[in-house]
Amino acid sequence: MASIVWIIAPYTAFASFWWGHWWRWRTDRFRSGLAGGRAETSHTGLWLLRIGLLVVLVPRAAEGVLGRTGSGLAPDISHVLAGTELAGTPIALIGAMLVLLPDMVGASTRPVTILDRMTLPILSIALITGAIVAFDPDSLAAKTLFVWFPSLFSGSPRAAEMVHAPFIYQARGLMVVLTIGIWPYTRLCGLFVLPIRRATRSIRGFVSRARLARAARAVQPPQQPGLGTVRNSRVWALRASRSSSAG
Numbered sequence: 001m002a003s004i005v006w007i008i009a010p011y012t013a014f015a016s017f018w019w020g021h022w023w024r025w026r027t028d029r030f031r032s033g034l035a036g037g038r039a040e041t042s043h044t045g046l047w048l049l050r051i052g053l054l055v056v057l058v059p060r061a062a063e064g065v066l067g068r069t070g071s072g073l074a075p076d077i078s079h080v081l082a083g084t085e086l087a088g089t090p091i092a093l094i095g096a097m098l099v100l101l102p103d104m105v106g107a108s109t110r111p112v113t114i115l116d117r118m119t120l121p122i123l124s125i126a127l128i129t130g131a132i133v134a135f136d137p138d139s140l141a142a143k144t145l146f147v148w149f150p151s152l153f154s155g156s157p158r159a160a161e162m163v164h165a166p167f168i169y170q171a172r173g174l175m176v177v178l179t180i181g182i183w184p185y186t187r188l189c190g191l192f193v194l195p196i197r198r199a200t201r202s203i204r205g206f207v208s209r210a211r212l213a214r215a216a217r218a219v220q221p222p223q224q225p226g227l228g229t230v231r232n233s234r235v236w237a238l239r240a241s242r243s244s245s246a247g
Contacts, residue, residue, distance in 0.1 A: 005174070006159035010152050013181030020184025021193070030190030045098025050191060052092025056130060059084045063146070082134040089131045096123055103187065119186045126175035133172050144169045149176075 024030055059081040100120045103112055133141050144165040151158040162173055183189060 002159045002163045006148060006162045007152075007157045009174075010149075010157075010177050013177045014152075016181045017184060021189070024184055024189050025193075030194055042098040042102070045095045046191070048091055048095030049099055049188075050095070050195070052088045052090075052095055053191075055088025056085050056092060056127065059088075060130065060134075063141075078139075085134050086131050089127045092127055093124060096120055100187070115182055115185050116187055118182065119188060122175060122178055122182070123188075125171070126179050129168055129172040129175060132168055136168070138166075140166065140169060145173055148173065 063078065063081045097120070100116075104117060104120070133145070144161045147161045148158055162170060165173075
């Protein structure tokens with residue numbers, strides 16, 4: 001049972017995450033999600049959710065990497081990372097509610113699936129349990145979550161650390177795995193992919209325009225200094241002589 005929950009389920013979630021993104025990209029380029037530019041979507045909520053999740057995930061990833069070093073993690077750094085994660089949790093929750101709740105109460109023009117209804121509760125539990133784990137006085141994350149989750153990418157999963165972990169740590173791990181597995185099939189798919197795609201497209205467009213401008217300057221024949229001024233003066237002199245003769 002432990003192998004199913006803490007080894008097979010995470011690998012299944014990872015496979016679902018990558019295959020689901022490939023499938024959504026081939027199907028509609030993520031345009032069917034809430035981040036696809038739909039008019040009824042709260043853009044404020046989308047940006048709050050993006051910022052909040054980044055503020056939560058970046059310190060958590062840094063803590064996981066630094067905590068695995070031989071010297072461990074200094075208490076001051078640990079407190080700063082935990083405080084940052086705690087600050088990002090309400091931001092992400094507010095953004096998620098602004099984005100997802102209108103669809104749940106009938107404001108959406110598309111059908112609401114079971115996964116759509118599950119997204120907000122699962123994401124909320126994952127964020128709240130993360131904040132609780134960050135401020136746990138026993139501080140068992142370095143011995144449980146930060147051992148088990150990185151071991152999934154090493155080829156030697158260590159499920160024993162999670163089997164005997166406290167319930168809140170197990171709930172945190174399971175909610176993270178479940179969020180990863182269902183993410184491509186929810187309305188939040190494309191939340192980070194689309195801004196990256198748009199930024200990449202803008203950069204490519206700028207580079208292409210710069211190259212065309214350089215190419216146009218390269219093929220333009222050189223102009224002699226003062227030629228334009230001399231030519232204009234001749235035109236004006238010819239016009240003046242014509243007007244005086246006509247008078």
